[in-house]
Amino acid sequence: MIRNLIDTKTNEVLATLEGTRVIVPPGTVLEAELEKGIYIPPAMRANYQGREYVYRKDKLFAKAFEEIYCRMTLKHASQYIWKDVK
Numbered sequence: 001m002i003r004n005l006i007d008t009k010t011n012e013v014l015a016t017l018e019g020t021r022v023i024v025p026p027g028t029v030l031e032a033e034l035e036k037g038i039y040i041p042p043a044m045r046a047n048y049q050g051r052e053y054v055y056r057k058d059k060l061f062a063k064a065f066e067e068i069y070c071r072m073t074l075k076h077a078s079q080y081i082w083k084d085v086k
Contacts, residue, residue: 002085005070009079017082020062038064041072 005015014030016023024031037053038061048054054064071077 003082004085006081006083007079008081014080015065016085017062017066020059022056022062022065034065034069038069038073040064040068044068 001019003017004013005017006013014024014028022034024034034056037055039053040048040051044067045051048060048064051060054060058064066082070080074080
C-alpha cells in the first residue's frame with residue numbers, strides 16, 4: 001500500500017509511505033530532520049527493540065515515522081492526514 005502524508009492547509013505532500021520506506025522530497029526541512037533519526041520515548045521503546053533512536057535505514061523507521069514522528073513531533077499534527085494512493 002502507498003500512502004501520502006498531506007498538509008490539509010496547503011494540500012502539499014510532505015512524505016510518501018511505501019511499504020517500509022518513507023520517501024520525502026529532497027532538500028526539505030523534513031528530510032534534514034529525519035536524517036537525524038526519530039527519538040523513541042522511553043515508554044514506547046519496547047515496541048522498537050529497546051532503541052532510543054530509529055534511523056532511516058532501519059526496518060522500524062516507517063513505523064516510527066507514522067506512530068511517533070507524525071503524531072507527536074509535527075506541530076499541529078491534526079493538520080496532517082494520510083491518504084491512500086491508487
